[in-house]
Amino acid sequence: MSESGVSIEVQGLRKSWGAVEVLKAVDFGIEAGGFLTLLGPSGCGKSTLLRLICGLDEVSGGQILIDGKDVTGKAAAERNLGMVFQNYALFPHMTIEENISYGLKIRKVPAAEKKKQLDRVAELMALGSLLDRRPGQLSGGQQQRVALARVLVSGRPLVLMDEPLSNLDAKLRVEIRSEIRSLNKKLGITIVYVTHDQSEALSMSDRVVLMSAGEVAQVGTPKELYEHPANTFSATFIGTPPTNILDSSEVEFPADLGVAGGHKVTDCQFGIRPENLGFPAEDHEFRVKARVQSVEYEGKVFLIHLVTAAGTTMVLSYSGASVPQEGEEITVGWGREQTHLFLKKDGNAIAIER
Numbered sequence: 001m002s003e004s005g006v007s008i009e010v011q012g013l014r015k016s017w018g019a020v021e022v023l024k025a026v027d028f029g030i031e032a033g034g035f036l037t038l039l040g041p042s043g044c045g046k047s048t049l050l051r052l053i054c055g056l057d058e059v060s061g062g063q064i065l066i067d068g069k070d071v072t073g074k075a076a077a078e079r080n081l082g083m084v085f086q087n088y089a090l091f092p093h094m095t096i097e098e099n100i101s102y103g104l105k106i107r108k109v110p111a112a113e114k115k116k117q118l119d120r121v122a123e124l125m126a127l128g129s130l131l132d133r134r135p136g137q138l139s140g141g142q143q144q145r146v147a148l149a150r151v152l153v154s155g156r157p158l159v160l161m162d163e164p165l166s167n168l169d170a171k172l173r174v175e176i177r178s179e180i181r182s183l184n185k186k187l188g189i190t191i192v193y194v195t196h197d198q199s200e201a202l203s204m205s206d207r208v209v210l211m212s213a214g215e216v217a218q219v220g221t222p223k224e225l226y227e228h229p230a231n232t233f234s235a236t237f238i239g240t241p242p243t244n245i246l247d248s249s250e251v252e253f254p255a256d257l258g259v260a261g262g263h264k265v266t267d268c269q270f271g272i273r274p275e276n277l278g279f280p281a282e283d284h285e286f287r288v289k290a291r292v293q294s295v296e297y298e299g300k301v302f303l304i305h306l307v308t309a310a311g312t313t314m315v316l317s318y319s320g321a322s323v324p325q326e327g328e329e330i331t332v333g334w335g336r337e338q339t340h341l342f343l344k345k346d347g348n349a350i351a352i353e354r
């Protein structure tokens with residue numbers, strides 16, 4: 001097994017299929033041993049990007065550096081990486097032990113070393129008691145753990161994963177998520193992971209590349225994406241429920257509110273997370289009046305769906321005792337610290353002037 005990963009750098013990467021450009025000058029990087037997630041809605045280009053890093057498709061422009069070396073023109077086999085897909089493709093006629101150690105056998109690793117590596121990964125992935133079985137005798141989650149074990153003993157310092165958990169039920173997804181994360185840290189391998197599930201991305205990654213229609217919308221740590229969305233796309237993709245976006249004409253805001261770069265508040269939209277909305281509004285500096293459309297009980301909180309006089313829908317996450325009722329007119333409020341401003345003309349975040 002590899003004990004250290006490799007860095008990856010993607011520079012100005014482009015991909016077109018015929019006249020259609022599906023990746024437009026994509027840039028990002030991750031240090032050796034890091035966990036990077038490509039996140040975004042269906043069709044934004046995540047799998048295309050992963051296939052280019054893997055070497056399964058040719059780039060239309062730009063460069064891919066692995067461990068500082070340009071591999072852009074190299075075949076997949078020369079890139080020294082492993083890949084795990086959604087469909088884990090185990091050999092049905094082989095035992096679990098044979099499946100896991102297949103790569104070691106091909107590489108002619110000596111028997112004693114083979115046994116050592118197999119025992120280690122079987123312990124890490126809690127597969128010790130299943131080694132004599134065949135894939136058909138395992139649950140979906142166990143099969144996926146075998147697929148992960150197989151790629152981990154392959155000794156590759158870089159592993160690419162394309163939605164590897166999407167066939168599993170919610171409970172298993174959460175379990176295997178944390179196993180992958182701890183293997184990444186224990187073994188030091190670099191992982192590039194594709195998902196459209198933001199909770200997977202936020203919980204596992206050191207760094208997230210949020211993609212929108214073939215472009216990078218934002219790159220950052222999960223915390224940076226959550227707390228400082230770079231644009232309305234990021235603000236409304238990350239967070240459940242997502243950030244409320246309101247036109248400045250709908251919001252009561254303090255008269256001294258200034259916007260960076262000489263812009264006016266009227267050039268902006270306001271962004272406010274459902275969990276940052278206060279109800280009832282008290283001495284909040286920012287306020288909005290809205291009517292309660294519906295109330296959803298979520299266990300820990302109530303999600304109160306609201307609509308403003310201008311017809312904008314918004315959500316309040318509420319955990320207090322006096323739950324507002326359907327049809328009620330209420331005022332919600334928040335403070336300067338929780339306010340995000342976005343320019344109407346391009347949706348990009350703009351700072352508040354203090």
Ligand SMILES: Nc1ncnc2c1ncn2[C@@H]1O[C@H](COP(=O)(O)OP(=O)(O)OP(=O)(O)O)[C@@H](O)[C@H]1O
Pocket residue numbers: 017022040041042043044045046047048049196
């Ligand atoms: N071989 C191909 N030929 C033509 N177009 C393609 C090809 N592969 C992908 N595309 C197009 O490229 C775009 C990006 O696809 P890609 O599979 O990378 O998206 P994705 O973000 O991984 O989506 P999903 O989450 O649904 O898998 C899509 O519009 C898709 O139709």
